[in-house]
Amino acid sequence: MKNHTKDYLRLIESIACLYTIDQGCIKVLLLKQEEEPYKGYWVLPTTYVSIHETCMEAITRELEEKFHFTDLELEEVSTCSTPDRMLDVPVMAVSYLGFMSDLEALKLTTEVSFETKWFDIHELPKIGYDHQEILQNAMEKLKDKLLDSEVLKKIFPSDFTLPEIQKIYESILGRKFDRRNFRKKFISLGLIEDTNDYDMNGVGRPAKLYRFKEHVSVKKLF
Amino acid sequence: MKNHTKDYLRLIESIACLYTIDQGCIKVLLLKQEEEPYKGYWVLPTTYVSIHETCMEAITRELEEKFHFTDLELEEVSTCSTPDRMLDVPVMAVSYLGFMSDLEALKLTTEVSFETKWFDIHELPKIGYDHQEILQNAMEKLKDKLLDSEVLKKIFPSDFTLPEIQKIYESILGRKFDRRNFRKKFISLGLIEDTNDYDMNGVGRPAKLYRFKEHVSVKKLF
DNA sequence: GCAAAAGTGTTACTAGTACACCCATGC
DNA sequence: GCATGGGTGTACTAGTAACACTTTTGC
Numbered sequence: 001m002k003n004h005t006k007d008y009l010r011l012i013e014s015i016a017c018l019y020t021i022d023q024g025c026i027k028v029l030l031l032k033q034e035e036e037p038y039k040g041y042w043v044l045p046t047t048y049v050s051i052h053e054t055c056m057e058a059i060t061r062e063l064e065e066k067f068h069f070t071d072l073e074l075e076e077v078s079t080c081s082t083p084d085r086m087l088d089v090p091v092m093a094v095s096y097l098g099f100m101s102d103l104e105a106l107k108l109t110t111e112v113s114f115e116t117k118w119f120d121i122h123e124l125p126k127i128g129y130d131h132q133e134i135l136q137n138a139m140e141k142l143k144d145k146l147l148d149s150e151v152l153k154k155i156f157p158s159d160f161t162l163p164e165i166q167k168i169y170e171s172i173l174g175r176k177f178d179r180r181n182f183r184k185k186f187i188s189l190g191l192i193e194d195t196n197d198y199d200m201n202g203v204g205r206p207a208k209l210y211r212f213k214e215h216v217s218v219k220k221l222f
Numbered sequence: 223m224k225n226h227t228k229d230y231l232r233l234i235e236s237i238a239c240l241y242t243i244d245q246g247c248i249k250v251l252l253l254k255q256e257e258e259p260y261k262g263y264w265v266l267p268t269t270y271v272s273i274h275e276t277c278m279e280a281i282t283r284e285l286e287e288k289f290h291f292t293d294l295e296l297e298e299v300s301t302c303s304t305p306d307r308m309l310d311v312p313v314m315a316v317s318y319l320g321f322m323s324d325l326e327a328l329k330l331t332t333e334v335s336f337e338t339k340w341f342d343i344h345e346l347p348k349i350g351y352d353h354q355e356i357l358q359n360a361m362e363k364l365k366d367k368l369l370d371s372e373v374l375k376k377i378f379p380s381d382f383t384l385p386e387i388q389k390i391y392e393s394i395l396g397r398k399f400d401r402r403n404f405r406k407k408f409i410s411l412g413l414i415e416d417t418n419d420y421d422m423n424g425v426g427r428p429a430k431l432y433r434f435k436e437h438v439s440v441k442k443l444f
Numbered sequence: 445g446c447a448a449a450a451g452t453g454t455t456a457c458t459a460g461t462a463c464a465c466c467c468a469t470g471c
Numbered sequence: 472g473c474a475t476g477g478g479t480g481t482a483c484t485a486g487t488a489a490c491a492c493t494t495t496t497g498c
Contacts (some may be wrong), residue, residue: 053465161450162450163449163450174463178454179450179451180451180452181451183450183451183452184453201446202448202449202450203448203449204447204449204450205448205449205450205451206449206450207450207451208450208451209450
């Protein structure tokens with residue numbers, strides 16, 4: 001091996017799959033690629049990793065620099081080391097998963113100068129490089145994470161309604177729940193409390209607003 | 223970045239955490255390190271990844287070359303990119319998880335010339351480099367995987383007894399099960415069938431031997 | 445007043461838990 | 472015959488699933 005070191009050296013990049021929930025839809029952050037290759041395609045936030053930092057530190061730094069986003073908790077998803085994934089040079093990818101509230105998501109996209117957008121995961125645009133595949137891997141993990149009350153707390157820091165949560169669960173688990181049974185089960189977990197406010201924005205009878213209690217968490221909600 | 227490419231190039235190594243179950247104990251494969259650094263310590267099977275292969279291909283190749291082990295299904299666990307983890311050179315690690323039956327495990331260690339041994343995960347020796355941490359990460363994932371009937375099938379390709387399976391579950395889940403309830407639940411899953419044979423090796427009344435049915439699987443057994 | 449969506453309670457069924465005795469083997 | 476560990480059934484409890492009508496709002 002030592003005789004052919006150059007055959008073993010690669011660049012490494014960290015890639016972020018950032019999710020939020022807006023109007024009951026799960027959305028992911030993408031950036032418009034302004035240069036060739038894949039000009040006009042959309043890609044995930046990415047940065048090279050220097051030998052003086054970990055992959056996690058690199059992507060955290062990138063999100064701070066590009067989006068002024070701090071205190072974002074990330075989790076490793078998977079790697080991609082297909083030799084020709086970046087065509088010319090060998091680059092290995094390590095991908096990360098993170099969640100934020102819709103308010104944070106909005107702030108993030110309005111404060112930056114380059115073109116970036118939150119896409120519904122069911123209505124994705126043309127995706128550059130192998131980011132489609134990386135997104136796919138992250139989406140697998142996404143489902144597990146959304147069943148963790150700590151993650152829900154990050155996505156819904158302020159008030160939320162039960163029908164809202166129910167819709168997300170039906171979307172990620174791919175099945176319908178009875179409204180009464182869902183409500184009964186969710187409330188019986190003891191994670192949330194009534195705010196005595198109502199969501200007056202929708203059509204029909206206003207839904208009660210709840211908030212998560214502090215210091216309570218459940219890993220597997222369903 | 224392009225001006226300082228050498229600050230971004232790393233070696234990459236693939237590391238295998240191979241598990242088996244022997245006498246109701248979960249064991250992991252380690253190799254004795256014969257040279258400095260960490261001479262006399264034990265380490266996980268490791269290989270460098272060339273730029274012409276994926277990390278998965280590299281570790282598969284290594285296990286074939288060193289242990290003549292083919293058809294082993296591996297799964298990615300995590301990465302470690304701490305800059306000084308290998309002291310002198312920047313090396314990033316990608317770790318993989320795999321399972322085999324006790325027969326395969328025995329064959330593997332007897333057919334090789336270098337020193338290698340299966341260690342009970344609760345009685346590990348001195349471990350070199352950061353392989354202790356890598357093992358720890360794999361062990362987290364291990365618990366999930368042992369609840370997957372497809373993995374159990376790999377570990378117990380031939381006959382097994384229910385008390386045997388029960389012991390493993392109690393070990394990984396950290397709680398005791400009632401023998402009758404465990405039996406009732408496991409059999410009701412419809413995964414296994416009676417072989418009409420008995421395990422005459424233990425003390426006490428011989429236990430019935432079962433086998434997994436083909437084409438049936440359950441992801442979350444408990 | 446009508447359409448749209450949310451809130452509510454009861455019953456039946458299913459799955460999980462607790463528990464005690466007998467059985468087959470080796471020594 | 473006794474120590475060791477395995478096999479079996481039943482009653483109780485908790486969780487899940489099925490189900491229909493009333494309430495509040497905007498238009």
